[in-house]
Amino acid sequence: MKLPVVHRCSPYxxxxxxxxxxxxxxxxxxxxxxxxxxxxxxxxxxxxxxNPTTRDVTKPLATHNTVAEAGxxxxxxxxxxxxxxxxxxxSEKTLQAKGATALQPKLLSRWxxxxxxxxxxxxxxxxxxxxxxxxxLSRLYSTSTRLNPLIQAYCxxxxxxxxxxxxxxxxQKQQPxxxxxxxxILGMAEAKQFAEAQKALDKIGVEMDESIHFIGLVERQPxxxxxxxTRSKIDPPMFNIRIAVARKxxxxxxxxxxxxxxxxxxxxxxxxxxxxxxxxATVDGKADLSxxxxxEALSQRWGAGHGGCQRVQGLRWALRxxxxxxxxxxxxxxxxxxxxxxSFSEARAWNDAAITAIGTIITANAESIQPADxxxxxxxxxxxxxxxxxxxxxxxxxxxxxxxxASLLAKNSVYQESAKNYEAATRDLMTFQSRLANEVSxxxxxxxxxxxxxxxxxSRIQGLSPGLYSETPAAPILATLFYPADQTLLTIGPKLVGxxxxxxxxxxxxPTSKTSAVDFSVRTYGTVAAVMIPEPQLRQMKQxxxxxxxxxxxxxxxxxxxxxxxxxxxxxxxGTIAGAQLESMITRFISIxxxxxxxxxxxxxxxxxxxxxMMNQMAVRIDVDPIWIQHDLGIVKVPGK
Amino acid sequence: xLPRISDVxxxxxxxxxxxxxxxxxxxxxxxxxxxxxxxxxxxxxxxxMANSVNETVREQADNLNKVAVxxxxxxxxxxxxxxxxxxxxxxxxxxxxxxxxxGRPGVLxxxxxxxxxxxxxxxALLIRANTTATSIAGLxxxxxxxxxxxxxxxGGAILSTxxxxxxxxxxxxxDPSKKxxxxxxxxxxxxxxxxxxxxxxxxxxxxVTP
Numbered sequence: 001m002k003l004p005v006v007h008r009c010s011p012y013x014x015x016x017x018x019x020x021x022x023x024x025x026x027x028x029x030x031x032x033x034x035x036x037x038x039x040x041x042x043x044x045x046x047x048x049x050x051n052p053t054t055r056d057v058t059k060p061l062a063t064h065n066t067v068a069e070a071g072x073x074x075x076x077x078x079x080x081x082x083x084x085x086x087x088x089x090x091s092e093k094t095l096q097a098k099g100a101t102a103l104q105p106k107l108l109s110r111w112x113x114x115x116x117x118x119x120x121x122x123x124x125x126x127x128x129x130x131x132x133x134x135x136x137l138s139r140l141y142s143t144s145t146r147l148n149p150l151i152q153a154y155c156x157x158x159x160x161x162x163x164x165x166x167x168x169x170x171x172q173k174q175q176p177x178x179x180x181x182x183x184x185i186l187g188m189a190e191a192k193q194f195a196e197a198q199k200a201l202d203k204i205g206v207e208m209d210e211s212i213h214f215i216g217l218v219e220r221q222p223x224x225x226x227x228x229x230t231r232s233k234i235d236p237p238m239f240n241i242r243i244a245v246a247r248k249x250x251x252x253x254x255x256x257x258x259x260x261x262x263x264x265x266x267x268x269x270x271x272x273x274x275x276x277x278x279x280x281a282t283v284d285g286k287a288d289l290s291x292x293x294x295x296e297a298l299s300q301r302w303g304a305g306h307g308g309c310q311r312v313q314g315l316r317w318a319l320r321x322x323x324x325x326x327x328x329x330x331x332x333x334x335x336x337x338x339x340x341x342x343s344f345s346e347a348r349a350w351n352d353a354a355i356t357a358i359g360t361i362i363t364a365n366a367e368s369i370q371p372a373d374x375x376x377x378x379x380x381x382x383x384x385x386x387x388x389x390x391x392x393x394x395x396x397x398x399x400x401x402x403x404x405x406a407s408l409l410a411k412n413s414v415y416q417e418s419a420k421n422y423e424a425a426t427r428d429l430m431t432f433q434s435r436l437a438n439e440v441s442x443x444x445x446x447x448x449x450x451x452x453x454x455x456x457x458x459s460r461i462q463g464l465s466p467g468l469y470s471e472t473p474a475a476p477i478l479a480t481l482f483y484p485a486d487q488t489l490l491t492i493g494p495k496l497v498g499x500x501x502x503x504x505x506x507x508x509x510x511p512t513s514k515t516s517a518v519d520f521s522v523r524t525y526g527t528v529a530a531v532m533i534p535e536p537q538l539r540q541m542k543q544x545x546x547x548x549x550x551x552x553x554x555x556x557x558x559x560x561x562x563x564x565x566x567x568x569x570x571x572x573x574x575g576t577i578a579g580a581q582l583e584s585m586i587t588r589f590i591s592i593x594x595x596x597x598x599x600x601x602x603x604x605x606x607x608x609x610x611x612x613x614m615m616n617q618m619a620v621r622i623d624v625d626p627i628w629i630q631h632d633l634g635i636v637k638v639p640g641k
Numbered sequence: 642x643l644p645r646i647s648d649v650x651x652x653x654x655x656x657x658x659x660x661x662x663x664x665x666x667x668x669x670x671x672x673x674x675x676x677x678x679x680x681x682x683x684x685x686x687x688x689x690m691a692n693s694v695n696e697t698v699r700e701q702a703d704n705l706n707k708v709a710v711x712x713x714x715x716x717x718x719x720x721x722x723x724x725x726x727x728x729x730x731x732x733x734x735x736x737x738x739x740x741x742x743x744g745r746p747g748v749l750x751x752x753x754x755x756x757x758x759x760x761x762x763x764x765a766l767l768i769r770a771n772t773t774a775t776s777i778a779g780l781x782x783x784x785x786x787x788x789x790x791x792x793x794x795x796g797g798a799i800l801s802t803x804x805x806x807x808x809x810x811x812x813x814x815x816d817p818s819k820k821x822x823x824x825x826x827x828x829x830x831x832x833x834x835x836x837x838x839x840x841x842x843x844x845x846x847x848x849v850t851p
Contacts, residue, residue: 414742417742418741418742418743421739421740421741421742421747422739422741424737424739424756425739425741425747425748425750426748427759428750428752428756428759428760428767428769429767429769429788429790431759431760432760432767432790432792432799432801435792435799436790436799436801436834439798439799439834440834440835443834443835537804540804540805544788546741546745546746546748546771548745550744551743551744551745554741634804
């Protein structure tokens with residue numbers, strides 16, 4: 001059986017009740033101690049689980065709840081969709097096994113009304129910018145369509161004929177009252193009471209759907225036509241009202257999430273003035289912070305702003321649907337066409353301000369530092385800078401960090417010489433070890449394809465078989481919800497599980513976390529079971545880098561190498577796909593926490609597309625069972641693999 | 642300061658810089674004597690003698706030219722050779738001792754590339770050994786355990802002593818008259834990134850010291 005393709009128009013082109021209450025986007029934006037930060041990160045991962053997975057394809061697509069009512073509405077609609085699918089499947093089996101007389105007309109009638117009302121409400125959900133609506137519309141359309149032959153089959157039985165006749169009579173009897181209702185509803189519209197009008201009309205719609213499908217197409221016209229004409233007066237203005245409410249929620253959320261580089265620069269200047277004068281600063285209500293502690297506070301602000309940039313990107317995608325509509329342009333309320341997405345330049349500007357702040361903080365600190373304090377503070381700075389360089393543009397951060405640290409080192413010539421010689425004594429070794437690791441990794445790539453390519457090649461539509469990518473590899477199309485999410489994952493899940501794949505940019509979420517996050521690439525990201533570099537290799541690395549318990553690394557690069565090995569952060573991990581999860585791009589990024597935003601390197605955003613609506617754009621999260629890990633300085637096979 | 646190679650190429654007989662005149666004063670004096678004494682000789686004889694002297698001077702100039710070119714390459718830049726099949730010669734080499742001085746070992750590095758610029762010119766050779774020596778002079782005659790990395794071209798395969806492998810590097814006795822620290826690694830093997838060994842007939846290096 002061919003599965004239903006997600007359609008673009010409702011059967012009746014209707015919209016419904018209004019949600020007047022709008023709440024602000026509820027997002028985790030914490031600038032807190034590292035321990036709380038970690039807790040948020042873990043929590044965010046649990047939130048992500050609210051999507052269909054290969055373990056449980058029935059889970060609904062998550063909602064971002066920018067309009068607060070969206071979450072409960074989406075869950076309620078999924079519950080209906082699941083129940084009606086179950087009923088329809090059972091009824092189809094009954095029809096095949098026992099014939100049409102065994103069908104239950106009351107339930108057929110009730111579910112038809114419920115399904116079509118759920119469909120209308122899924123359209124309301126869509127105006128809230130919720131991509132789960134795409135999945136729901138697809139599923140509800142499918143079941144509504146599958147109900148029709150069941151009803152028709154029953155109507156072909158003697159009892160069904162009698163029921164049809166009785167329903168026709170009932171409709172004729174109800175019609176005068178309905179006509180008055182329509183007049184009343186149109187009066188509400190005149191009075192701009194569109195929400196009340198739509199609510200009243202939806203009630204009639206349910207009753208209408210419960211009955212008219214039991215009579216012929218021609219016979220139903222006298223009853224359906226006035227209903228449809230009334231809807232045409234209510235739904236378009238109601239759609240615009242709902243869009244305006246949602247749009248305000250999106251714009252408010254963008255305003256509260258978009259980071260302000262000028263504010264960051266002012267914050268840094270205030271801290272730097274204090275450091276310059278006394279070597280200490282009061283920042284964010286915390287007194288007597290040292291220079292490295294101020295730098296740590298900067299890193300957290302940087303991360304929060306970076307998370308904000310990702311959320312803003314997702315919000316803009318949803319807002320763009322409000323403006324452009326879907327690819328048919330049906331729901332567009334503004335001008336379509338390509339646009340320059342400002343999210344990337346905003347993320348870049350935020351990043352530039354943060355990188356500049358590194359120099360501002362360290363050079364200010366250098367002005368007041370005592371020579372005896374240089375070694376300890378230098379090492380503390382190295383730790384913060386090493387972490388920063390793992391999260392963003394490593395080369396630039398190390399370059400700017402080293403430039404700034406030079407002013408600090410100049411205050412202690414003996415230590416300066418030590419640090420300079422340490423850097424020279426370890427740099428070339430790391431360069432060669434890194435090149436060797438890349439050489440091995442490149443060789444392994446023949447066996448372990450890049451994760452996004454592996455997902456794409458195993459998620460193509462094949463004939464009647466659902467998928468996320470078009471059948472033609474050349475088509476410029478990204479992961480798209482062409483079919484219901486559960487059906488899609490049921491088909492592609494078994495193809496993906498067990499496949500070898502290579503993931504890049506692997507960051508462990510916390511020192512105690514059992515999972516690491518994998519950088520988002522094109523339309524794929526993931527998690528990897530945390531695996532540590534075996535002790536002998538770690539010991540050798542420390543020996544190579546002249547490090548022991550009393551001799552810490554004295555360069556950013558060496559600190560990053562050792563800290564990342566101890567933490568379990570890697571350049572790449574190869575392994576087999578253990579599971580997959582389907583997510584909407586819009587929801588993924590609007591809902592991303594600051595902690596989870598490590599899946600996108602700081603200073604960047606993930607590209608959307610202007611070739612198709614973002615509303616049905618999907619991402620795949622894969623869980624990878626690691627076989628080998630590529631640290632900056634070497635490749636290690638996971639023991640036992 | 643030695644003339645630049647391009648300057649040397651432009652040398653002509655009798656058109657020599659002052660340093661040549663000073664260092665070859667006896668030859669110039671001979672030319673003068675011949676010219677003066679020859680005033681009583683026949684024109685042919687005088688011409689023959691002049692040509693002969695001219696030839697001698699040209700030969701001297703050519704020799705100086707050669708010395709100057711050699712001096713430009715060998716004493717200033719050092720050299721290294723890794724005995725692969727065929728051998729790979731590197732016409733520059735450096736020796737650096739990095740003393741950290743906080744209780745951890747220092748590192749002696751021989752490189753075929755400018756150590757200030759990193760391994761970005763190829764072939765690139767790095768020989769790296771931990772040491773407790775605090776001066777280059779103190780390293781003469783020592784044998785240290787070294788890591789070796791060798792890459793013939795940018796993006797090319799790397800031969801190395803592996804993750805934990807070390808090979809002895811024998812450092813020649815210090816020679817105060819030379820500006821290089823010389824060392825050798827005996828015949829053995831290096832491994833590629835897949836762990837496959839490649840035999841080498843040894844490595845010699847004359848690394849210019851700072």
